[in-house]
Amino acid sequence: MNEASQPLFNQIDVTNIVAPTGAVDERYRAEQRHAELMGVLNDIATQQKRQNELLTQLINLQTAPQRQRVNELQNWRNSHPELAKGCRQLLDQMSSMQNEYFTKMVEESVENSEDWNYSEFMFNDFVDRFGPRLIHLNSLLQALSQLAAPPEK
DSSP: OOGGGSOSSOOOOOSOOOOOHHHHHHHHHHHHHHHHHHHHHHHHHHHHHHHHHHHHHHHHHHHHHHHHHHHHHHHHHHHOHHHHHHHHHHHHHHHHHHHHHHHHHHHHHHHHHHHHHHOHHHHHHHHHHHHHHHHHHHHHHHHHHHHHSOOOO
């Protein structure tokens, strides 16, 4: 047969090649699960970004007063360098006073610790005698340490 006599079309298979129904259903379900999982992961990422934004705002709110206080102290130290120097000297003196006070407190607590087991009065007397002074001394030292820091250039 020559080329002209050959039929224009050969036999064409027009039947649809269909995979077994179970394989198609399983593939469809896997795609659905994948799409759901991607949606959940996107939601988690979105929520995590929002949480990070809120944490940043919270940190900024909490540190703003502290930054303002640091700036105020720095301005005070820059404006009053001679007073800041005096505060540094007083801080050194009061630190040694604090050490002596702690030494006296520890010595007395060791001497009277047995009495505390038998007399609540002795323990309360000890706390009343040393507690308020210690609290006030620590408050003074804290204030002096803030004021005594060297000025920034």
